[in-house]
Amino acid sequence: MTQYFAYLRSCIWFWVPPLLVSFSFWPNLSAAYQPEIFWRDIPQALGWVENVSRFAVIGLSAIMLIEWRTSTQKLGFAIYVIGLALYILCQWAIVAAPDGVWATSFFGFLAPAYTPAIWIVGIGMIGQRAIDARIAWRNVVFFGFAGLFLVAHNVHAWLVFSRLPNL
Secondary structure, eight states: OHHHHHGGGBGGGGGHHHHHHHHHHGGGSOGGGSHHHHTTTOOHHHHHHHHHHHHHHHHHHHTBBOOOOSHHHHHHHHHHHHHHHHHHHHHHHHHHOTTSHHHHSHHHHHHHHHTHHHHHHHHHHHOOSBSSTTSOOOHHHHHHHHHHHHHHHHHHHHHHHHTGGGO
């Protein structure tokens, strides 16, 4: 029975705030961020890599245990909070001034794609072991899939940005 309660201490919960932020801002973001444009003309292989690695990172988070025992885990939580704040701020800035310098710049447009790197690193630092001791756990697997996802996601956003004048 206590094993089931361990899932309440799963790192999956760290995905709830960024997903809520994404879904809250999404309807108010410019047309370039909307699925019908954001996914248009994206190479199929890139889409597969991006989505499979995204689900792998989220899935791995589900078996990672939230603990605050080590200084690395505590630092990971601080990094997560800072990354989440930056993620919220970058999306707010894009919504607040969609034609502004930030929203139309390379760094501003891609910010919702690269700022998750910060809070995802925080999750990886917090979840240093699996919820169930029978699961062999290596953070390198989480960070490998996270890196793959972030590279694919940022290449995707760059491709969209590169065609902005043609939208």
